[in-house]
Amino acid sequence: MKDEIIKILQKTVEPLGIAAISVALDFPENAEHGDYTSNVAMTNAKRLGLKPVELATKIVADFDKLVNKSSLKGLIKSVAVAGPGFINFTLTAEAVSKNVQEISKELNGSEGSKGQISNIGAGKKVLIEYSSPNIAKPFTVGHLRSTIIGDSIARILSATGYSVIRDNHLGDWGTQFGKLLVAIEKWGDEFGGLDGIKKSENPIKILVDLYVKFHDEVAIMEDSEDEKLKTEAEELVTLARVKSKILESGKDPIISEIWKVCVDLSMHEFALIYKRLGVSFDPKRGDTQIGESFFVTPYKINPVRDALNAKNLLKDSEGAKVVFFGSEDPKLWKLPPLIVEKSDGTSIYATRDLAADLYRINTYGKGLILINEVGAEQNLYFKQLIETETMLGWFTKGQRLHIAHGLYRFKDGKMSTRKGKVIWLGDILDEAVTRASKINADSANDVAVAAIKFNDLKRDSIQDIVFDWDEMMNMTGDSGPYLQYSCVRARAVVEKAKGLGISADTSGARPNIPQLDLLERYLLRFTHTVEFAGASYKPNVIANYLINLASLFNSFYAQVTIADKDSVTGAGSQDSGAAYKVAVTQVFADVLERGLDLLGIKVPEKM
């Protein structure tokens, strides 16, 4: 219906010399301003030498004539000029009601397209890389953000018609492994060597402790007055580089074996966490979990070097190979240079990322939209990477994106694995489940996960989050559990009504209360909200919508009696429209459940 109004409005303003493409409808914030609003008069008045209100009045008059000849006849209650020159469109209650039912039908639609909310992404393929934890390092709240936000964006894009590939790009390579290898060799015996670590209760914890120990010991030695110790620190760091190089060469079976054990242990750990979070990378759906190590073979790296050389982009600088942006003269840099090959000839993350992206283009086709959901601290790096890939002609503008999120911080600073200053995700989940089960034991895990996810997704993701247990575990107000509860309650009310012989039906009387008008009109925004969230890659748009929706429903619910026994038998006077109320409650529950699903939040059967 919105599209039809736009079409007629376009026809109305065309004779005035206003481009059809500039005509759009907004949702007014204030309900008194109707269902849709247009600012076309204000944006064009000056150019046409008219006052905005005059122009708007003329448009309204012409619009009325056209509407009466269209299929919209009788569905628009009023078209009015308001304020500085807005044109406000108000639908009739019948039109709103009809549209609400259509949303419900779409959500419960035919099996094949069930839950499909829009098809704006039809025919487009998008690969989204997110989560990407590092092997042998803790899965922390830091990775949590990428996992939650990335998963939600994937769900939203999928629901709006995109073909979506989820890619968990595991950090299973790099110099960090050299450090770990040295640490295992030097101090691993305390834990019974590699076998002992494998068999221990929490092997990852030990590996991380060893990694932290490496940094601690090196720092202590570097700070000491003893020259001998200082030299030893240097030697340890060098040794780590050497180990990492040997690993990359694949020539030492023992080192490669240790690496393999670490990868397996970590993958096992990650799988458990993803299961708890309700996040999945499913090969059957086309998802992948390919680690960086997959891209270090010459077979994958060489084509990248060739492509860079073909465009003459690869330059020597201080022993390493780099890409310059704009100029080699530091004063004229558009961006600082990007190191693509280290001076010892081994790969660096940029090399592996380039190889990965080339592989993706070759696998999924050149039209692929490629998104990395990664922390904002890597902004500069992604600018460099995307710029390089654009120069290579791999992507056009808007096809290669970095979606950045702010980081979790403590009140007194950044988290750091190296300094052992982290909060493990497992601990957070445990704490959340403990708190949730105090309120409701049956669905404690669902509720706990909802609290954690919603606390993240309700914000614009670029904002930093100061870690706070109470904030994170919030289960009242604008929280995940509150929305879960609202949905469960609405479902229960519908069930109860059914038991009393009232089923959802909008053909009968419609209660004439303002709270219902507001609720129905807000339900109509669902499709647009999801599309907008997808187009801007912002799950928080949906989170906010759901909070407002639940609030409107509660206001409505407080005003009516839906399934009171008296009302069924006719004893009560407030029974008119009971079937209609049930129908709206049902649509509310459907929309809420679908919306929560887009945020990766599951609604339990009972709460």
Next chain:
RNA sequence: GCCCUCGUAGUGAAAUGGAUAUCACACCAGUCUUCGGAACUGAUGUUGGGGGUUCGAAUCCCUCCGAGGGCACCA
């Protein structure tokens, strides 16, 4: 030093350049003999400072202040 991001009630957040800046928590005053009260109604209180662009600015531009992040072989 250079570059990027963010500054909105006491707190945490929202707002496609649009109309009276929205929501939650907290605080205050109320409602209802609870169809699922994790409810509802009302009150108090907010765009860091200063310029500019615009019919219209929390939003865009400049500048100052504050916070965070990044800047060569970590990812």
